[in-house]
Amino acid sequence: MIKKVNVGEICLGMYIHELRGNWLEHPFWRKSFKLDDPKDLQKLIHSGVDEIWIDTNKGLDVTAVMVTEPAKESEFEPAKHEPEPTKTPLAVKKQISFDEELVAAKKIHTKAKKVVTSMFGDVRMGKALDVQGAVVLVEDIQSSIERNPSALLSLARLKNANEYTYLHSVAVCMLMIALAKQLKLSESQARQAGVAGLLHDIGKMAIPNQVLDKPGKLTDEEFNVIKQHPQRGWEILKASYQVDDVALDVCLHHHERVDGRGYPEKISGADLSLFARMGAVCDVYDAISSDRCYKKAWGPAESISKMTAWREGHFDEVIFHAFVKTIGIYPSGTLLKLKSGRLGVVLEQSKKSLVTPIIKVFFSIRANMYIPVEIVDLSKGSDSVDSIEDPFKWKLDVDRLQGIVE
Ligand code: C2E
Numbered sequence: 204m205i206k207k208v209n210v211g212e213i214c215l216g217m218y219i220h221e222l223r224g225n226w227l228e229h230p231f232w233r234k235s236f237k238l239d240d241p242k243d244l245q246k247l248i249h250s251g252v253d254e255i256w257i258d259t260n261k262g263l264d265v266t267a268v269m270v271t272e273p274a275k276e277s278e279f280e281p282a283k284h285e286p287e288p289t290k291t292p293l294a295v296k297k298q299i300s301f302d303e304e305l306v307a308a309k310k311i312h313t314k315a316k317k318v319v320t321s322m323f324g325d326v327r328m329g330k331a332l333d334v335q336g337a338v339v340l341v342e343d344i345q346s347s348i349e350r351n352p353s354a355l356l357s358l359a360r361l362k363n364a365n366e367y368t369y370l371h372s373v374a375v376c377m378l379m380i381a382l383a384k385q386l387k388l389s390e391s392q393a394r395q396a397g398v399a400g401l402l403h404d405i406g407k408m409a410i411p412n413q414v415l416d417k418p419g420k421l422t423d424e425e426f427n428v429i430k431q432h433p434q435r436g437w438e439i440l441k442a443s444y445q446v447d448d449v450a451l452d453v454c455l456h457h458h459e460r461v462d463g464r465g466y467p468e469k470i471s472g473a474d475l476s477l478f479a480r481m482g483a484v485c486d487v488y489d490a491i492s493s494d495r496c497y498k499k500a501w502g503p504a505e506s507i508s509k510m511t512a513w514r515e516g517h518f519d520e521v522i523f524h525a526f527v528k529t530i531g532i533y534p535s536g537t538l539l540k541l542k543s544g545r546l547g548v549v550l551e552q553s554k555k556s557l558v559t560p561i562i563k564v565f566f567s568i569r570a571n572m573y574i575p576v577e578i579v580d581l582s583k584g585s586d587s588v589d590s591i592e593d594p595f596k597w598k599l600d601v602d603r604l605q606g607i608v609e
């Protein structure tokens with residue numbers, strides 16, 4: 204059946220029968236085609252197309268069914284290089300507020316830390332990897348992100364240098380799921396991405412602690428040892444017989460770069476899978492925005508702006524763009540000065556624009572005093588961003604102000 208759908212309803216696996224709109228003079232689009240490349244999906248979403256007609260006999264239909272069934276055995280069969288087309292389009296699920304989700308998100312974050320610390324600890328001691336707990340955990344994370352992505356993503360920032368390797372894995376898992384959602388991958392693909400994120404650095408458990416936790420710059424020799432972690436991780440995962448090819452691929456290739464200057468295999472561009480390219484972006488963002496044993500964290504907004512400067516050659520453009528859309532230019536936890544002379548911390552992104560997040564305002568610079576807390580949605584236009592501020596300069600604990608720690 205040929206039917207018209209909204210741009211928000213399209214997903215991988217649909218057969219595009221016809222597109223209508225001014226921009227269609229662009230030679231990029233064929234008249235009819237199967238939508239199976241995530242890059243095409245992103246281009247289509249951002250193209251400003253007026254009308255999309257799909258053929259449900261040749262591809263997927265729009266469905267309002269909630270996808271709640273657990274992972275099927277077949278999802279753990281070897282995956283192809285690129286993800287399978289979406290079997291069931293993502294349904295619109297109930298969104299709740301940041302504060303409402305925070306309670307559940309805190310429990311999930313605590314559980315995640317326990318599961319990963321024990322799983323990675325077992326591997327460090329030479330025990331076999333058991334990923335069963337991890338798969339259940341990823342489903343909890345996925346549900347929380349569906350309800351409100353900002354709550355869990357805010358908690359992902361909370362880590363000290365000692366617990367970095369474990370909580371970095373948890374954070375990359377969360378970022379991968381949120382990015383998969385932004386890229387409109389299916390629910391099972393998002394779950395695969397999450398498991399892959401959780402396990403991507405498992406190979407660091409095969410690296411001696413004195414190198415991994417060295418409180419300073421590594422020598423070339425030490426860095427060569429660290430550079431073995433993708434291959435060592437791949438071997439650990441392969442030996443477990445419990446993970447799919449997506450996790451194996453992300454583990455081996457998360458340090459590759461699109462210009463072929465990464466490691467271990469120096470693979471470039473389109474030869475890198477979508478999931479590996481996603482892993483590279485999520486990994487670097489969380490690494491540079493976290494306190495490390497060898498250097499202090501950059502703030503969330505500063506991290507995004509650094510990555511924007513380095514992105515060429517390192518990251519896939521389309522994926523990086525989708526990543527910025529996922530977490531924002533002013534990600535949750537960023538301290539902002541507003542044109543009104545007030546300070547506020549970003550809680551979450553607004554639907555309208557990347558430059559108008561929802562913030563918790565608490566301080567007046569003019570009066571030099573705390574003011575009653577107010578939640579301001581900058582997309583409503585009552586105020587706007589003047590500058591990004593350094594919490595250290597203002598002696599402020601943004602985590603406490605944001606309400607993510609007691
Ligand atoms: P990691 O800390 O999880 O960092 C992951 C990746 O984030 C890095 O991969 C790099 O691409 C990016 N990254 C992290 N910090 C910076 C930074 O300050 N600037 C830039 N441009 N990129 C950054 P990479 O470089 O292959 O490092 C792999 C792992 O090696 C790191 O994982 C970390 O565990 C270790 N490592 C790297 N440099 C040092 C160091 O100077 N001291 C110590 N102790 N470990 C290091």
Ligand code: FE
Binds near residue numbers: 403404432457458
């Ligand atoms: Fe790594």
